[in-house]
Amino acid sequence: MRANSGSGEQDSRTFTENARRAQIVRAAIETIGELGYARTSFAQIAKRAGLSSTGMISYHFQGKDDLMDAVTAAVLSTATGYMLPKIDEAADHHAKLRAFIESNLDFVQEHPAEINALLDIGHHRQATENPSVQSWYQDALSPIANRLREGQRDGAFGEFDPWIMAITLRQAIDGIHFQLAVDPETDVDAYARELVAMFARATSK
Amino acid sequence: MRANSGSGEQDSRTFTENARRAQIVRAAIETIGELGYARTSFAQIAKRAGLSSTGMISYHFQGKDDLMDAVTAAVLSTATGYMLPKIDEAADHHAKLRAFIESNLDFVQEHPAEINALLDIGHHRQATENPSVQSWYQDALSPIANRLREGQRDGAFGEFDPWIMAITLRQAIDGIHFQLAVDPETDVDAYARELVAMFARATSK
Amino acid sequence: MRANSGSGEQDSRTFTENARRAQIVRAAIETIGELGYARTSFAQIAKRAGLSSTGMISYHFQGKDDLMDAVTAAVLSTATGYMLPKIDEAADHHAKLRAFIESNLDFVQEHPAEINALLDIGHHRQATENPSVQSWYQDALSPIANRLREGQRDGAFGEFDPWIMAITLRQAIDGIHFQLAVDPETDVDAYARELVAMFARATSK
Amino acid sequence: MRANSGSGEQDSRTFTENARRAQIVRAAIETIGELGYARTSFAQIAKRAGLSSTGMISYHFQGKDDLMDAVTAAVLSTATGYMLPKIDEAADHHAKLRAFIESNLDFVQEHPAEINALLDIGHHRQATENPSVQSWYQDALSPIANRLREGQRDGAFGEFDPWIMAITLRQAIDGIHFQLAVDPETDVDAYARELVAMFARATSK
DNA sequence: GATGAATGAGCGTTCATTCAT
DNA sequence: TATGAATGAACGCTCATTCAT
Numbered sequence: 001m002r003a004n005s006g007s008g009e010q011d012s013r014t015f016t017e018n019a020r021r022a023q024i025v026r027a028a029i030e031t032i033g034e035l036g037y038a039r040t041s042f043a044q045i046a047k048r049a050g051l052s053s054t055g056m057i058s059y060h061f062q063g064k065d066d067l068m069d070a071v072t073a074a075v076l077s078t079a080t081g082y083m084l085p086k087i088d089e090a091a092d093h094h095a096k097l098r099a100f101i102e103s104n105l106d107f108v109q110e111h112p113a114e115i116n117a118l119l120d121i122g123h124h125r126q127a128t129e130n131p132s133v134q135s136w137y138q139d140a141l142s143p144i145a146n147r148l149r150e151g152q153r154d155g156a157f158g159e160f161d162p163w164i165m166a167i168t169l170r171q172a173i174d175g176i177h178f179q180l181a182v183d184p185e186t187d188v189d190a191y192a193r194e195l196v197a198m199f200a201r202a203t204s205k
Numbered sequence: 206m207r208a209n210s211g212s213g214e215q216d217s218r219t220f221t222e223n224a225r226r227a228q229i230v231r232a233a234i235e236t237i238g239e240l241g242y243a244r245t246s247f248a249q250i251a252k253r254a255g256l257s258s259t260g261m262i263s264y265h266f267q268g269k270d271d272l273m274d275a276v277t278a279a280v281l282s283t284a285t286g287y288m289l290p291k292i293d294e295a296a297d298h299h300a301k302l303r304a305f306i307e308s309n310l311d312f313v314q315e316h317p318a319e320i321n322a323l324l325d326i327g328h329h330r331q332a333t334e335n336p337s338v339q340s341w342y343q344d345a346l347s348p349i350a351n352r353l354r355e356g357q358r359d360g361a362f363g364e365f366d367p368w369i370m371a372i373t374l375r376q377a378i379d380g381i382h383f384q385l386a387v388d389p390e391t392d393v394d395a396y397a398r399e400l401v402a403m404f405a406r407a408t409s410k
Numbered sequence: 411m412r413a414n415s416g417s418g419e420q421d422s423r424t425f426t427e428n429a430r431r432a433q434i435v436r437a438a439i440e441t442i443g444e445l446g447y448a449r450t451s452f453a454q455i456a457k458r459a460g461l462s463s464t465g466m467i468s469y470h471f472q473g474k475d476d477l478m479d480a481v482t483a484a485v486l487s488t489a490t491g492y493m494l495p496k497i498d499e500a501a502d503h504h505a506k507l508r509a510f511i512e513s514n515l516d517f518v519q520e521h522p523a524e525i526n527a528l529l530d531i532g533h534h535r536q537a538t539e540n541p542s543v544q545s546w547y548q549d550a551l552s553p554i555a556n557r558l559r560e561g562q563r564d565g566a567f568g569e570f571d572p573w574i575m576a577i578t579l580r581q582a583i584d585g586i587h588f589q590l591a592v593d594p595e596t597d598v599d600a601y602a603r604e605l606v607a608m609f610a611r612a613t614s615k
Numbered sequence: 616m617r618a619n620s621g622s623g624e625q626d627s628r629t630f631t632e633n634a635r636r637a638q639i640v641r642a643a644i645e646t647i648g649e650l651g652y653a654r655t656s657f658a659q660i661a662k663r664a665g666l667s668s669t670g671m672i673s674y675h676f677q678g679k680d681d682l683m684d685a686v687t688a689a690v691l692s693t694a695t696g697y698m699l700p701k702i703d704e705a706a707d708h709h710a711k712l713r714a715f716i717e718s719n720l721d722f723v724q725e726h727p728a729e730i731n732a733l734l735d736i737g738h739h740r741q742a743t744e745n746p747s748v749q750s751w752y753q754d755a756l757s758p759i760a761n762r763l764r765e766g767q768r769d770g771a772f773g774e775f776d777p778w779i780m781a782i783t784l785r786q787a788i789d790g791i792h793f794q795l796a797v798d799p800e801t802d803v804d805a806y807a808r809e810l811v812a813m814f815a816r817a818t819s820k
Numbered sequence: 821g822a823t824g825a826a827t828g829a830g831c832g833t834t835c836a837t838t839c840a841t
Numbered sequence: 842t843a844t845g846a847a848t849g850a851a852c853g854c855t856c857a858t859t860c861a862t
Contacts, residue, residue, distance in 0.1 A: 020821090036332030038243065042857060046411055053411055053823050058858055116332075123328040124243050137383055158406075164399045167383055171376035178342055178372055181331055194369045201363075202407040206658055206668055206845070225846080247832060258849055263833055265846090411824070430825075448653065448739050452853060462827055468854055469825075533738040536796055537651030537731075547793060568816075574809045577793055581786035588752055588782055604779045611773075612817040635842090657836060668844050673837055 021060050024049055025070050032071070033113025037120035068121050072136055075114045082107050093151035097203065098196045100144070104173050105192040119174065141166045148203070158205035169199060226265050226275070229254050233276050238318025242325035270335075273326050277341065280319045287312050298356035302408065303401045305349070309378050310397040317385075324379065346371045353408070363410035374404060431470050431480070434459055438481050443523025447530035475540075478531050482546065485524045492517050503566035506557060507613065508606045514583050515602040522590075529584065551576045558613070568615035579609060636675050639664050640685050647686070648728025652735035683736050687751055690729045697722050708766035712818065713811045715759070719788050720807040734789065756781045763818070773820035784814060 027049035031040045042054035042064075051057070061067040083103040090099040108115050122137070141163070148162040172195055179186050232254035236245045247259035247269070256262070266272040288308040295304040313320050327342070350371035356362040377400055384391050437459035441450045452464035452474070461467070471477040493513040500509040518525050532547070555576040561567040582605055589596050642664035646655045657669035657679075666672070676682040698718040705714040723730050737752070756778070763777035787810055794801050 036334075038329060038333055041855075043411055043855085051411075051822090053825090054857075055824075055859075056822065059821080064857070120328075120332055123325070123332075124241065138387060160403060161399045164380075164384070164396060165403065167380040168373075168377040168400070168403065171380040171383075172373040175369075175372040175376040177331075178346075178376075179369070182343060191369060194366045195373070198365060198370065198373065198407050201409060202403050204406060206661055206666075246830075248830080257847070259832070260834075260849075261847065269832065446739070451851075453851075463829085464853070465828075465855075466826065474853065530738070533735075534653060536792075537735055537738075538653055539651075548797060551793075570813060571809045574790075574794070574806060575813065577790040578783075578787040578810070578813065581790040581793075582783040585779075585782040585786040588786075589779070592753060601779060604776045605783070608775060608780065608783065608817050611819060612813050614816060656834075658834085666843090668846090669836075670838075670845075671843070674842080679836070 020056075021070065022074075024051075024057055024060060024067070025074050028067055028071050029075065029117045030113050032117035032120050033115075036116075037124050068125075071117055072121055075118045076136070076140065078111070078114060079104075079107050079118075082111075087147075093147070093154060093156035094200065096147060097151070097199060100147075101169070101173060101195050101199065102192050105176060105188050105195075108173070108176055109188045115177075119177065141170060144169060151203070157203040160203065165203065168202075172199070223265075225261075227279075229256075229262055229265055229272070230275050230279050233272055234280065234322045235318050237276070237322035237325050241321075242329045273330075276322055277326055280316075280323045281345075283316065283319060284309075284312050284323075298352070298359060298361035299405065301352060302356070302404060305352075306374070306378060306400050306404065307397050310381060310393050310400075313378070313381055314393045321382070324382070346375060349374060356408070362408040365408065370408065373407075377404070428470075430466075432484075434461075434467055434470055434477070435480050435484050438477055439485065439527045440523050442481070442527035442530050446526075447534045478535075481527055482531055485521075485528045486546075486550075488521065488524060489514075489517050489528075503557070503561035503564060504610065507561070507609060510554070510557075511579070511583060511605050511609065512602050515586060515598050515605075518583070518586055519598045526587070529587070551580060554579060561613070567613040570613065575613065578612075582609070635671070636685065637689075639666075639672055639675060639682070640689050643682055643686050644690065644732045645728050647732035647735050648730075651731070652739050683740075686732055687736055690733045691751070691755065693726070693729060694719075694722050694733075697726075702762075708762070708769060708771035709815065711762060712766070712814060715762075716784070716788060716810050716814065717807050720791060720803050720810075723788070723791055724803045730792075734792065756785060759784060766818070772818040775818065780818065783817075787814070 024045065027045045028040070031044050031048050035044060042057050045067075046052075046054045046057060057067065061070065083100065086103040087096050087099045090096040145162045145166040148157065148160075148165055151157040152159070152162065176186075176188060176191055179191060180188075229250065232250045233245070236249050236253050240249065247262050250272075251257075251259045251262060254261075262272065266275065288305070291308040292301050292304045295301040331342075346368070350367045353362065353365075353367040353370055357364070357367065381391075381393060381396055384396060385393075434455065437455045438450070441454050441458050445454065452467050455477075456462075456464045456467060459466075467477065471480065493510065496513040497506050497509045500506040536547075551573070555572045558567065558570075558572040558575055562569070562572065586596075586598060586601055589601060590598075639660065642660045643655070646659045646663050650659060657672050661667075661669045661672060672682065676685065698715065701718040702711050702714045705711040760777045760781040763772065763775075763780055766772040767774070767777065791801075791803060791806055794806060795803075
């Protein structure tokens with residue numbers, strides 16, 4: 001008898017069980033953020049969640065992959081909720097691009113554990129032939145590429161492949177982690193300003 | 206007794222002899238490239254290398270870190286040997302930037318296992334706060350940043366932070382792996398051409 | 411998760427519950443008693459305890475040292491519980507000295523595995539410079555030395571260094587193991603009588 | 616083709632091979648003395664002996680047990696050569712007993728590695744059912760017991776079991792190691808004087 | 821739901837020993 | 842003899858998962 005809901009399943013109990021699931025996901029995020037994926041075990045997560053047994057995690061999730069899917073979804077949801085309003089508020093395509101970069105780096109600064117968890121899981125899965133990798137990565141890039149394409153259609157941007165630009169933009173923002181590894185005192189806002197200027201040129205006519 | 210050569214030791218035979226070491230490094234590269242760092246164990250490497258036991262790896266290397274150091278050094282050496290001549294041949298700063306991007310992506314296309322291994326090891330070390338991370342990452346970025354700085358000094362490029370541009374360039378090139386994960390049939394040359402145009406604008410005056 | 415109780419933890423169940431822990435400690439005592447510390451591995455202990463894997467031992471104890479601490483504590487507790495009443499019953503200092511020697515050798519005869527385990531662990535820790543050695547050895551000798559000192563103060567014994575006499579007494583009793591190795595049919599009671607007479611002279615005025 | 620000479624074998628090559636054997640035995644003594652038996656491996660011994668391969672040890676000795684037999688014999692021989700003259704010089708039985716104790720503790724002080732090796736090997740083998748244990752231990756105790764018996768016959772000592780007194784004497788002297796473990800600054804000469812006085816009483820009429 | 825004991829495969833590493841050269 | 846590579850079993854320990862209560 002299991003309460004696990006596979007990724008696609010719809011279940012009437014979904015909402016009542018969400019409390020425990022969310023608690024575990026929260027603990028997983030913090031653990032990965034602090035120790036890294038490689039040192040994160042069910043035992044560490046259970047300890048941080050105040051659970052007396054790792055069996056609780058297996059009970060609520062189909063397995064490690066299922067838990068990591070939930071973590072990924074949770075972080076992406078939080079990040080989107082943080083960034084989207086700021087992008088929507090922006091007046092034009094250029095301002096929206098700037099808002100995307102700045103709000104993304106703001107989020108990195110304010111939610112380091114979430115971001116570390118997301119990237120760690122992503123790196124771990126990239127090598128794996130897990131089919132869910134493609135989808136979440138596409139899901140993350142598609143909105144960016146679409147906005148860039150709209151900007152081109154409206155004449156705000158020059159000619160470039162919007163999909164490759166989206167990848168580059170995504171990777172440029174994630175580059176902050178390497179910079180922070182080299183110098184933890186880095187001014188993230190300055191990094192953001194530099195990227196804004198750089199991509200203004202890169203997307204110009 | 207032991208064939209291990211500690212990191213600090215100097216041994217003229219390190220690269221010339223020791224076919225076994227090279228064989229193990231090769232097997233490690235292929236294993237990481239195929240399974241990813243997380244699923245790569247001495248047992249997997251030994252199986253691929255046709256060794257009778259994992260003890261053989263411990264015999265030839267001080268430990269897992271030492272083996273991964275050897276893998277990193279081997280891949281970087283191969284990559285540098287491939288790319289440097291093409292960059293040196295290029296006539297001016299713009300051509301060198303183009304040669305860097307193109308030769309790098311050429312190398313990715315021709316040596317996917319090597320590159321996957323290099324990035325996976327890098328990610329794992331970053332996540333586990335291995336102190337050797339900063340140095341190799343700085344070592345990888347410094348030459349790029351220095352060339353960009355020279356280009357600015359010579360008036361070939363506009364104003365930008367060369368260090369952040371180096372990170373972005375590095376990350377943009379590595380973005381090909383995400384693209385290949387989504388679509389293994391991607392035209393890497395087209396990806397290269399797009400990046401060349403993009404960074405021509407990004408570095409322009 | 412884990413049933414381990416770290417050395418510093420206080421847990422009222424430590425001795426009352428945890429049948430599994432006791433079972434493992436018992437198996438460890440028997441294994442060390444039979445094979446000696448050097449040939450005692452988790453695999454041997456697990457086999458003797460009927461455990462499915464060595465992981466069960468790691469589950470119940472923090473590590474090999476923790477298990478050996480538990481073995482030491484268990485044996486010392488049993489030995490003290492056996493000997494102390496007999497010593498307390500004895501009327502005067504001479505009778506107490508005799509009771510100490512006799513009850514100690516009685517215990518050796520009746521619990522050979524326990525004693526072998528205790529001495530083997532002690533020797534191993536002394537050889538590996540484990541810092542916990544001094545304390546347990548001092549703990550074992552101090553009560554003997556103190557009783558001897560009291561006897562001197564009360565005029566029952568002559569002049570001698572009570573600490574060195576305590577070491578000699580301890581070592582003389584442990585000498586029975588060498589004797590038993592040479593001749594397993596040795597009359598331990600006779601050995602005890604001889605030591606009693608010998609130390610009566612050695613402690614006399 | 617092996618050069619090993621089993622314990623009982625007589626071999627015309629015995630003397631030519633003794634150089635390498637002695638070198639290995641010497642390295643083994645130092646290694647056990649410094650690291651203890653548990654941490655002593657063929658690799659450690661070979662390193663200390665300046666050998667390029669542990670195979671050399673296996674070539675010259677039948678196995679680990681054979682090497683340890685050689686170490687034991689070498690140390691006993693050295694110790695006997697050191698002590699016997701001093702005992703022979705002594706005028707009477709009481710003086711000889713004193714000379715035995717004092718020269719033995721002198722030897723302990725001047726050759727700590729040899730003694731540590733001897734005791735470590737002894738402790739390790741006690742638990743093992745190695746038949747060679749009984750013999751060397753009997754060989755070590757018999758001369759002591761015989762001298763005590765002679766002293767009794769000549770009326771110098773009182774009544775006691777000479778064999779048990781020999782064990783006790785042996786153990787009392789070895790007790791210095793526990794004392795040194797507790798306090799490395801212990802005055803060994805004072806320890807010797809105390810034992811001399813103690814055994815003068817213990818062996819008195 | 822929740823607990824915690826149990827499972828068994830797997831980890832990197834060390835070891836004494838063997839063997840071709 | 843001497844070398845050093847190779848062997849394969851064993852080591853303590855961690856892991857995600859299962860299961861009875």
